[in-house]
Amino acid sequence: MTTTHAVKLSTGFEIPLDGDLLAIIEGLYKEITLGTELNTSFETMRNEVLSVIDQMTDDERRNYLAESLFLNSVTYENEMLSAYVRRLGAAPAKPAGKVGPRPGPAKRKGATERSRRAPAKTKAKAKRRPRR
Amino acid sequence: MDLSIDKNGTATVIRIQTARVIYPLLPTLLEKTREAVDKGARSLILDLQAVSYIDSATIGCIMDIYRLAKDNGGALHVLAPQARVETMLSMAGVHKIVPIFQEEDEAVRAFSGEASN
Numbered sequence: 001m002t003t004t005h006a007v008k009l010s011t012g013f014e015i016p017l018d019g020d021l022l023a024i025i026e027g028l029y030k031e032i033t034l035g036t037e038l039n040t041s042f043e044t045m046r047n048e049v050l051s052v053i054d055q056m057t058d059d060e061r062r063n064y065l066a067e068s069l070f071l072n073s074v075t076y077e078n079e080m081l082s083a084y085v086r087r088l089g090a091a092p093a094k095p096a097g098k099v100g101p102r103p104g105p106a107k108r109k110g111a112t113e114r115s116r117r118a119p120a121k122t123k124a125k126a127k128r129r130p131r132r
Numbered sequence: 133m134d135l136s137i138d139k140n141g142t143a144t145v146i147r148i149q150t151a152r153v154i155y156p157l158l159p160t161l162l163e164k165t166r167e168a169v170d171k172g173a174r175s176l177i178l179d180l181q182a183v184s185y186i187d188s189a190t191i192g193c194i195m196d197i198y199r200l201a202k203d204n205g206g207a208l209h210v211l212a213p214q215a216r217v218e219t220m221l222s223m224a225g226v227h228k229i230v231p232i233f234q235e236e237d238e239a240v241r242a243f244s245g246e247a248s249n
Contacts, residue, residue, distance in 0.1 A: 021187075067187060070188035071191065073192075074188060074195060074226075078224055078229055082225060082228040
């Protein structure tokens with residue numbers, strides 16, 4: 001991505017559009033969620049997200065949508081694979097010196113339930129080799 | 133992509149020295165890793181110490197390397213990701229599948245406690 005212009009949140013905070021999806025997520029969290037001391041509603045956040053999208057060019061929208069969908073696809077695959085491994089009772093050993101895993105969005109209750117409901121699909125996915 | 137491949141005991145350490153790892157650089161990473169596996173490397177460590185940003189494709193590539201190692205009876209460990217990179221890995225659930233270590237010696241030692249396939 002070559003475009004480097006920035007989008008501005010309603011708080012005035014600017015986020016450069018250099019392709020870093022996490023920067024937008026962090027910006028929204030710090031400025032909107034924490035900025036309102038967690039009193040934000042889903043509508044506030046939705047409007048903020050739409051405002052960010054409206055400030056993007058078509059190319060930027062395309063790039064960020066691809067980045068977002070790809071990230072969600074990998075997250076979903078990993079969640080399914082992780083559920084499959086758990087079911088086999090062979091979860092990877094906890095490494096000794098590891099900094100504790102940070103619970104991420106993939107730990108949502110819904111994702112786990114979805115994984116439980118689709119064992120056959122999970123198995124098929126886990127067996128798919130190699131992935132390109 | 134600027135990377136080097138070293139040995140540490142029985143482990144093969146792939147050290148990425150590029151700060152911003154994004155899609156166009158990934159074929160090189162995968163190709164070099166595949167070459168190492170073809171030459172017999174099984175215990176792979178991906179050193180991300182110098183990396184400050186990865187995109188979603190890089191996460192996909194790390195999972196490809198994980199599968200490549202597994203398919204050949206090996207394993208993959210990720211070493212010393214910076215905070216934002218670790219956040220990306222956690223968001224995508226990579227940490228549930230690929231162990232992450234802060235110290236290289238621990239990453240090497242942990243292979244001995246893992247099943248080989």
